[in-house]
Amino acid sequence: xxxxxxxxxxxxxxxxxxIKGVNLKIPEKVCFAIMGPSGCGKSxxxxxxxxxxxxxxxxxxxxxxxxxxRSVYEMDAVEVRRRIGMVFQxxxxxxxxxxxxxxxxxxxxxxxxxxxxxxxxxxxxxxxKAALWDEVKNRLRDKASLLSGGQMQRLCIARALALKPDVLxxxxxxxxxxxxxxxxxxxxxxxxxxxxxxxxxxxxxxxASRVSDYVAFLYMGKLVEVGRTxxxxxxxxxxxxxxxxxxxxG
Amino acid sequence: xxxxxxxxxxxxSIAIATFLTVFPLFHILxxxxxxxxxxxxxxxxxxxxxxxxxxxxxxxxxxxxxIGTFVLTFLSSLIGLPIAVLTGVFSAEYPNSxxxxxxxxxxxxxxxxxxxxxxxxxxxxxxxxxxxxxAIAGALALAIVMMPYVAVYTEQALKEIPxxxxxxxxxxxxxxxxxxxxxxxGMAKKGIATGILIGIAKVAGETAPLLFTAGxxxxxxxxxxxxxxxxxxxxxxxxxxxxxxxxxxxxxxASLVLMLIFLAIFIPIRLSIKEVKL
Numbered sequence: 001x002x003x004x005x006x007x008x009x010x011x012x013x014x015x016x017x018x019i020k021g022v023n024l025k026i027p028e029k030v031c032f033a034i035m036g037p038s039g040c041g042k043s044x045x046x047x048x049x050x051x052x053x054x055x056x057x058x059x060x061x062x063x064x065x066x067x068x069x070r071s072v073y074e075m076d077a078v079e080v081r082r083r084i085g086m087v088f089q090x091x092x093x094x095x096x097x098x099x100x101x102x103x104x105x106x107x108x109x110x111x112x113x114x115x116x117x118x119x120x121x122x123x124x125x126x127x128x129k130a131a132l133w134d135e136v137k138n139r140l141r142d143k144a145s146l147l148s149g150g151q152m153q154r155l156c157i158a159r160a161l162a163l164k165p166d167v168l169x170x171x172x173x174x175x176x177x178x179x180x181x182x183x184x185x186x187x188x189x190x191x192x193x194x195x196x197x198x199x200x201x202x203x204x205x206x207x208a209s210r211v212s213d214y215v216a217f218l219y220m221g222k223l224v225e226v227g228r229t230x231x232x233x234x235x236x237x238x239x240x241x242x243x244x245x246x247x248x249x250g
Numbered sequence: 251x252x253x254x255x256x257x258x259x260x261x262x263s264i265a266i267a268t269f270l271t272v273f274p275l276f277h278i279l280x281x282x283x284x285x286x287x288x289x290x291x292x293x294x295x296x297x298x299x300x301x302x303x304x305x306x307x308x309x310x311x312x313x314x315x316x317i318g319t320f321v322l323t324f325l326s327s328l329i330g331l332p333i334a335v336l337t338g339v340f341s342a343e344y345p346n347s348x349x350x351x352x353x354x355x356x357x358x359x360x361x362x363x364x365x366x367x368x369x370x371x372x373x374x375x376x377x378x379x380x381x382x383x384x385a386i387a388g389a390l391a392l393a394i395v396m397m398p399y400v401a402v403y404t405e406q407a408l409k410e411i412p413x414x415x416x417x418x419x420x421x422x423x424x425x426x427x428x429x430x431x432x433x434x435x436g437m438a439k440k441g442i443a444t445g446i447l448i449g450i451a452k453v454a455g456e457t458a459p460l461l462f463t464a465g466x467x468x469x470x471x472x473x474x475x476x477x478x479x480x481x482x483x484x485x486x487x488x489x490x491x492x493x494x495x496x497x498x499x500x501x502x503x504a505s506l507v508l509m510l511i512f513l514a515i516f517i518p519i520r521l522s523i524k525e526v527k528l
Contacts, residue, residue, distance in 0.1 A: 052421055055413075057346055082423030092418040096436050106422035109432070156418070163423060 001068055003028045003167050003197035004049055009063040011044055011053065018044050020221040021063070026214070028068075031193040033212035033229070034201045037249065041221040042201040043089075046169050049199065050084040051077045068166070082110055085160030089172040091152035093159065095145035099136050102144050102155055103127060107162050122162055130158035131188055150181025157188065168192065170200040174207065186211050205245050209233050217241045279509075286506025289499050297503055302468035305494040312504050314471045318480035319511065321472055322388050322464065323454050330393030331400060331446060338404025338445075339430055345409075354405070360398035366458040368394045373462035383465025385472070385479035391459035396449040403445020407438035444522050451515040455508060457483040482508045 004026040011019035018041045026032045034042050044053065051072055053059040065072045072080045093102045103123045113119045123140075127133040132154040136147075144155060153173060160168055170189070174182035189198055189211045202208050208215050209229060216226040217240070225232060225241045236242040243249040290297055293309040300311025337353060344350035372391040377383055411434055419429040435442065460466075465478030466488055472479060482504050489501040 050421060052417060055417060055420060078423050078425060080423075081421055086417075086421040088414055088418060088421075090414050092412075092414040094415060094418070094433055094437065096439075105433075106424065109424055109428050110422075159422065 001028065002026055002066070003068060004199065005066040005069075006045075006048075007064040007066070009045070009048060009065060010061070011041070011048055012060045012062075013044075013056070014058045018221050019048070022218075022221075022223045024216060024223060024226065026197060026199060028197055029193060029195070030213040031189055031198040031200060031211050033208035033215045034199065034218055035203065035205055035208045035215060035244075036218035037244070038203060040218045042203075042218055043171050045218065046086075046171055046199065046201050049167070049169060050081050050086055052081070052086065082106075082163055083165050084167045084169060085163060085165035086169040087153070087156050087160055087171065087173050089175050091149055091156055091176065093144035093147070093152050093155045095143065097144060098141045099144050099147070099155060100140040103158050103162050106159060110163065112163065126158040126162035127155075129161050129192070130154045131184065132158055148181070150177050150184060153177060153181070153185060154188070157185075161192075165196060167197045167199065170198060172201055172203065175203075205233075217244060219244070282502070282505045282509050285502040286504075286509075289503030290506055293503060298507070301471075302500070303496060305492070306496055309496060309500055309503070312468070312482065312485060312500065312507065314467050314469065315480035315482045315485040315504065316507065317471050318385070318464070318467060318484075319454060319482045319508075321385055321479060322392055322460070322481055323450060325385065325389030325475075326392035326396055326453050327446075327450060329389060330396040330449070333393075334397040334400035334449070335404050335442065335446075337397070338401040338442075339408065339435070341401070342405040342408035343426075343430060353401075357398045357401050357405075360394075361402065364458075365391075365395050365456060366461065369459040369462045372459070377463055380476065382476065383463060383478040384476045385464065386475045388460050388464030388479060388481065391463045392453040392456060395456055395459055396453045399452055400445045400449040403448060404438075404442050407441025407445065408434055410441065411437050440522055444519055447515055447519045447522070451512055451519065454515060455483055455512050457481075457487050460484045461487075482511070 002025045004024070006022050006024045009019055009022045009024075010017060022045060034045060036042050047053045048061055049065055049072070053061060054077065061073075067075070067080065067083060094105070097105070100123055103126050104119055107113055107119060107122050113122055124133060127136065132151060135151060136142075144152065147155060174185050177185065186207070189200065192198060193213070200211060212229045214227065215229045215232050217224045217232070217238075219240055225236060225238045232241065233245060236245060240249070289309065293311065297309060297311045298316060299313045301314060302312070303310030337357070341350050341353045341357070345354070369391050372387050372394070376387040376390060380387070415437060416429065416434065419433045424433075460481050461484070464481055464484060466484045467473075467478050467480040468485060468488075486501045486504050486508065489497040489504070
């Protein structure tokens with residue numbers, strides 16, 4: 001069964017159509033990259049998966065998004081977002097909260113644990129998964145704003161993982177990080193895709209080729225090409241894809 | 251040469267205009283201190299705790315008015331702050347809804363609304379039916395004056411939070427109430443606190459809304475919510491109208507007390523604003 005499937009998905013911002021009928025099947029427990037030039041609709045597409053588009057009053061969605069076969073638009077938005085975690089382009093841990101509280105927050109208010117001990121365990125588990133535990137274990141009560149950019153981004157990953165989601169959406173997670181921090185995040189993606197489905201949006205073909213099993217190329221709101229990453233990179237079927245991959249567009 | 255001269259004249263006129271603008275402030279500070287301080291020293295602690303002296307016979311104290319100001323400020327905060335903060339949250343969260351837009355506009359009008367009309371309104375709905383001036387009527391009038399300030403500051407503070415934090419919070423599968431009250435308000439707490447202090451400072455010094463509502467009291471400290479109550483600005487207003495020399499002196503002393511109360515609220519505001527604008 002596919003983790004995520006879109007059916008004739010169209011998205012408008014006001015009068016402007018930004019996603020123009022996308023049909024996409026994302027298999028379970030893979031890293032699926034969506035690449036394309038800036039403004040092609042990558043981030044919008046990603047936000048339609050967890051219904052985060054609804055925060056934007058101008059956005060209108062047509063078609064369907066299915067999470068393991070079930071339409072997310074028939075589910076409660078809160079439940080959808082609990083099962084589909086998200087990491088953003090700009091690291092956005094809540095700066096007024098401690099490192100611990102940032103990770104614990106979602107777990108606590110979604111009532112996923114029954115005791116303080118359980119919560120402690122989940123926080124440690126999530127921070128270990130996000131390869132941040134060793135760096136912060138002695139300063140869990142420090143404000144999250146004291147971390148470096150790379151650490152903040154891993155904290156956001158831990159925060160999302162703590163809810164034990166089935167799918168993790170990543171919207172250009174390394175775009176604002178230095179190369180060392182970025183490579184740590186990429187290593188993390190490698191490990192995490194064993195356990196959950198990762199959908200990563202990137203404008204960098206190089207990153208897509210490094211981290212993903214499948215790749216989709218989006219251009220002007222349309223899906224141009226999709227397939228196994230090595231196939232698309234070695235033998236692009238569409239001329240647009242080839243131009244993008246060889247750096248003649250983008 | 252002519253150009254330089256023109257520039258000089260321009261600079262000089264700006265300097266003069268600036269001076270004229272801020273001069274009254276310094277003049278007020280200076281005259282309140284120079285005339286009020288001797289009264290405060292002469293009256294001592296008695297001046298802050300005692301009751302008003304008879305005409306032409308010493309200073310006595312302004313205790314009832316000070317207590318009244320604190321009671322009125324506290325009560326009006328109790329009534330006004332929760333409503334105002336919720337109103338601010340509403341217009342920040344639903345800025346494009348019809349009610350949201352209307353709320354924002356009405357708040358801005360309320361902010362500039364003549365406060366004496368607020369006093370008249372409360373007199374009509376509370377004082378006349380009750381048949382007496384009262385602390386609760388004064389507090390209600392002050393609450394109405396306070397609310398738009400607090401609501402607008404709350405809205406502003408919430409709106410200044412970058413959208414990415416809101417997205418991040420919703421992406422965790424949190425309900426809107428938790429996103430707003432636990433996360434966004436936590437992030438905006440300095441801005442909201444500033445708004446609350448500005449609202450309090452505003453009403454602590456108000457006179458007009460109290461004229462037809464609180465009634466004033468200079469000899470009885472506090473008799474109950476349904477009884478008239480004093481307030482420092484109201485007392486000043488009443489004292490200067492009297493023909494007695496000692497009452498004018500007491501008014502100066504009371505002015506200094508009022509200014510100190512105001513500064514005690516206002517200085518933390520300035521400091522906290524500095525912290526908000528990083």
